[in-house]
Every structure is written in structure tokens, then in C-alpha cells.
Amino acid sequence: MRLQEAVSLRPFNTFAIDVKAKLFSAFDSESALKQLLAAYPNENKCILGGGSNILFTKNFDGLCLKNEIRGITVIREDENFYYIKAAAGEQWHHFVLHCIENNYAGVENLSLIPGCVGASPMQNVGAYGVEIKDVFYALEALHIKDMTPRIFNKEDCRFGYRESIFKRELKGQYIILNVTYRLRKKPIFHLDYGALEAALEQMQVATPTIAAVSQAVIQIRESKLPDPAKIGNAGSFFKNPTIETQQFNKLKESFPKIVGYPSKDDQTKIAAGWLIEACGWKGYRKQDYGVHQHQALVLVNYAHATGREIYALSEQIIESVFQKFGITLEREVNII
Numbered sequence: 001m002r003l004q005e006a007v008s009l010r011p012f013n014t015f016a017i018d019v020k021a022k023l024f025s026a027f028d029s030e031s032a033l034k035q036l037l038a039a040y041p042n043e044n045k046c047i048l049g050g051g052s053n054i055l056f057t058k059n060f061d062g063l064c065l066k067n068e069i070r071g072i073t074v075i076r077e078d079e080n081f082y083y084i085k086a087a088a089g090e091q092w093h094h095f096v097l098h099c100i101e102n103n104y105a106g107v108e109n110l111s112l113i114p115g116c117v118g119a120s121p122m123q124n125v126g127a128y129g130v131e132i133k134d135v136f137y138a139l140e141a142l143h144i145k146d147m148t149p150r151i152f153n154k155e156d157c158r159f160g161y162r163e164s165i166f167k168r169e170l171k172g173q174y175i176i177l178n179v180t181y182r183l184r185k186k187p188i189f190h191l192d193y194g195a196l197e198a199a200l201e202q203m204q205v206a207t208p209t210i211a212a213v214s215q216a217v218i219q220i221r222e223s224k225l226p227d228p229a230k231i232g233n234a235g236s237f238f239k240n241p242t243i244e245t246q247q248f249n250k251l252k253e254s255f256p257k258i259v260g261y262p263s264k265d266d267q268t269k270i271a272a273g274w275l276i277e278a279c280g281w282k283g284y285r286k287q288d289y290g291v292h293q294h295q296a297l298v299l300v301n302y303a304h305a306t307g308r309e310i311y312a313l314s315e316q317i318i319e320s321v322f323q324k325f326g327i328t329l330e331r332e333v334n335i336i
Helices: 030-039 092-101 119-123 194-202 210-224 245-254 272-278 307-325
Strands: 004-008 020-027 044-048 060-067 072-077 081-087 136-143 149-153 174-184 242-244 260-262 267-270 289-291 299-301
Touching (some): 020 030, 030 136, 030 174, 060 174, 119 174, 245 267
Parallel strands (some): 044 060
Antiparallel strands (some): 136 174, 289 299
């Protein structure tokens, strides 16, 4: 695609926020990307894949680049695993379906997550007991300034809860080109979530398969989460906070129904959606923005909301949760 000026980014972010990029271009190869970076070395850079985990609060004064590099390849296999390299511009759910069709096990719990392959390690995407770090092998990324490629292994990425080195120390320094996943030949199922067990039971699945698990996850997500094609949103807007178990037990005395799950090092992970709903935000709407009626974790743009309006709403939610529970929520969505 040729370079364009003053382009609306509304079609390129799932929140459907109508801001403009000073410069915009797509790229479908590493060489095309290098040409664009070399031509505009002094412009601020914004890299878009599916645009599903980003909230634009203003126009972008720089070069916005949309990653459209495609391709999925088995690079090797051993007795237990397939090593699958996927280009960063591949749609994530398309990649998951490709794996299921070919009996590559490990990503079925991550079905129907919006976005592209390149964002999966950046966010350490996770759902229903599985995170990208569980199936990750390596990635290749290009340094924006000197345009040298670098291979990152699992340790290099410093994965955390919805975190990686690309959201911290190396934020804005690299563009992910491809990701290699290590997927199992014999599946190990993660079915501990009640909703997932119930969905499989409703589907009358006695013996799980990766296809059945994927279908169950899709049904759950479709029933709970709004379709970005119909209502602008970026999925879960906030992370589930982790607090000391002692603090959780004290909160439980005042709020017996508070939802938490044991975590490591005597900590408990709290359901952020429960906290937000308990503060009365679920279903809240003001003009064209609000909180989804079925999932309090999801902030929505019903039509023509601005990013600043949605950001201000998130500030109000964070403040109200802190005032009621003494817990500070963190945003999962990237703010620009």
C-alpha cells in the first residue's frame, strides 16, 4: 500500500476511535518495512496489527504502520512437539483454527481472541488457564532505529501477567516480524474453568478434543463479549489485580462474595470484573460510551465516542474501585 497522509484510524482499531495519523502505510514484507523506516527515520512510529488492544486518545503525529506480513510454516518437529512459525500479521484466530485443523495442540483455549500473531507475545495473551508463554518458543523482531533483526527466546521476553519486555524496557523499540510456537502432538487439556466444563457438558462432549475445546471457548466468548464489528471495544480493559492473600481474607469479611483465586507466593488474583460490577458500573452508559451490560471488564464505544471520553471513564472506574476496596486497577489496553 502506498504512503497516505491524514488517514483516519477508525477502521484500524477495534474501539473504532476516529483519530487521524499524520502518515500511514501497510507493509507485507520485512524489506518493505525497512524501506518505510529508512524513508522516515525521524517520525514517531505506531505499529498496528489488529488494533484490538489500543485506545487512541488523540491524533497520531507520526508514521502509523500496519503489519500485513502473512504466512504459517512448520519449521521442525520432534517426538512430542511441532514448532510452528507464524508471521506477525496473521490474524490470531485464523492461526488458532489452522493449528486445530492440523492437530497442533496448545492454543485451543485461546480461540476467538481478537488481534494478530505479533501482539500475542507482546501482551502475553491468555484465557481459560493458558497463556502465550506456555506455548512460546521464540520470536524475531526488527529494531526500529538500526533496523537489525534479533531473536528473542522465552527468557528474553520476560513474560508476566499480560506483560512482556516489549511493554516495558523495550517498549516502542522493536517491531515483531514472526513468532514460533511449540505445540504438542498429544494435547494436555486445561479445563479447570467452570464455564468451560459447563460448555463442554452442554455440547455433550464426553472425550475432549482440541476442536471441541476451541468450539466451547468460542461459544463462551460470543455469549459474554461484544463483537467489535458491532460495538467498538478492546476486550478486557483492565487486568485482574493480585493482592496479598491476607488482604483478600480481610476484604472477604466485608465482601463475602468477592471473587479471588489463589496465586503464587501467598497472593490471590481478584476478578476485576467483579470489583467493577460491585461498584455499580456494569451496564453504565453516557452518550456514546460506557461499560458493557454483560461484562464489566469491557468498556465500549457505541458509535462516536472519543478515546478521551473512554479514558476518563476508566479513570472514574479505577478511582471508585480504589475507594471501595483499596485496590488499584491497571489498564490492560495500551493508551496512545
